[in-house]
Amino acid sequence: MTVVTTRGAEGEDVGLTANSFNSVSLDPPMVLWSLDRKSSIAAAFMAAEHFAVHILASDQEPVSNQFAKRGIDRFAGLVVERGHGDVPLLAGCSARFECRTSYRHDGGDHIIFAGEVVAFDSFGRAPLVFHGGNYGLLMKKAEDDEGATSSFGDDWLDFLLGRAYFQLLMPLRAEVERQGLDDVHYNILSALSAGEGRSVAELSRMVDFTGHRVDDEHFATLAARKLIFIEGGERVRFTEAGPRYAVEMMAAGKSAEADAAGELDSNEVRLLKVLLKRVIRATGQGLPEHWHKENIWRENNVWGATGGSST
Numbered sequence: 619m620t621v622v623t624t625r626g627a628e629g630e631d632v633g634l635t636a637n638s639f640n641s642v643s644l645d646p647p648m649v650l651w652s653l654d655r656k657s658s659i660a661a662a663f664m665a666a667e668h669f670a671v672h673i674l675a676s677d678q679e680p681v682s683n684q685f686a687k688r689g690i691d692r693f694a695g696l697v698v699e700r701g702h703g704d705v706p707l708l709a710g711c712s713a714r715f716e717c718r719t720s721y722r723h724d725g726g727d728h729i730i731f732a733g734e735v736v737a738f739d740s741f742g743r744a745p746l747v748f749h750g751g752n753y754g755l756l757m758k759k760a761e762d763d764e765g766a767t768s769s770f771g772d773d774w775l776d777f778l779l780g781r782a783y784f785q786l787l788m789p790l791r792a793e794v795e796r797q798g799l800d801d802v803h804y805n806i807l808s809a810l811s812a813g814e815g816r817s818v819a820e821l822s823r824m825v826d827f828t829g830h831r832v833d834d835e836h837f838a839t840l841a842a843r844k845l846i847f848i849e850g851g852e853r854v855r856f857t858e859a860g861p862r863y864a865v866e867m868m869a870a871g872k873s874a875e876a877d878a879a880g881e882l883d884s885n886e887v888r889l890l891k892v893l894l895k896r897v898i899r900a901t902g903q904g905l906p907e908h909w910h911k912e913n914i915w916r917e918n919n920v921w922g923a924t925g926g927s928s929t
């Protein structure tokens with residue numbers, strides 16, 4: 619998606635959302651886009667010596683919608699800089715072409731504007747895509763989708779999810795084992811880090827989803843390591859050393875996550891999270907109450923009062 623802007627004869631800023639943008643030439647660098655002849659701002663673009671094309675970033679859907687609306691100030695609330703010919707430049711986009719108008723061609727009910735690129739900025743943000751009537755995220759096509767998975771599991775979502783989960787956790791599991799603890803201890807500490815003072819029974823339920831059973835031994839080990847204590851025989855609380863230890867463990871988990879995502883760029887990581895959330899939503903009807911986000915995060919979590927990661 620792009621937003622094309624220019625400055626009108628009266629010095630007013632004008633712009634519109636356009637997906638007709640394309641590249642034309644490398645030498646000299648030229649681009650084109652087309653404008654509806656009936657557009658209320660056609661006269662401004664016909665007279666303008668310069669225009670700017672903004673390749674919108676994936677989080678700029680509101681900007682795209684704003685510049686497609688009639689009867690509003692399309693620049694309201696936006697930070698605007700000035701480019702060649704005093705053309706308004708928008709911030710936060712993926713890339714930006716400043717152009718000198720070279721040609722205006724007849725294009726049926728549209729006018730085709732070709733412009734020579736006089737300045738170009740790339741901001742390294744993933745672009746906003748429009749396809750089939752919907753906004754989308756861009757993902758590069760995989761060269762091969764085989765690799766580490768066996769032919770048996772290639773088409774099985776549960777196998778792929780399970781294997782990815784297992785492999786993601788392996789380095790962390792090794793670290794936990796080096797410390798003489800196991801997955802269950804780690805899960806208890808993670809659950810506590812989202813808000814301590816839970817009952818033994820509640821923590822056991824929270825760890826259920828891993829398929830592991832929590833028993834008194836697990837709490838006894840963590841208490842012997844002086845990471846937790848059980849208040850009044852029921853409420854599990856961190857000792858002074860507990861939160862730091864939990865944070866270190868989870869930092870090791872985050873670093874494993876970064877390694878696992880090594881072959882993905884930041885846009886693909888985002889895409890993967892979007893897709894996983896959809897799977898979670900689609901399969902979450904029977905989710906136990908205590909696994910709903912609002913029931914996991916408490917005021918007294920170790921990550922700060924707002925409660926950690928976004929949804």
Ligand SMILES: Cc1cc2nc3c(=O)[nH]c(=O)nc-3n(C[C@H](O)[C@H](O)[C@H](O)COP(=O)(O)O)c2cc1C
Pocket residue numbers: 634635636637638639652653654656657658659685686687688748
């Ligand atoms: C996804 C999308 C793509 C668009 N692409 C173009 C385009 O390439 N050229 C164009 O003239 N208008 C395009 N429009 C329409 C304009 O953004 C805008 O709605 C129109 O210019 C408003 O009318 P006005 O120009 O009379 O103010 C597009 C709108 C949307 C939502």
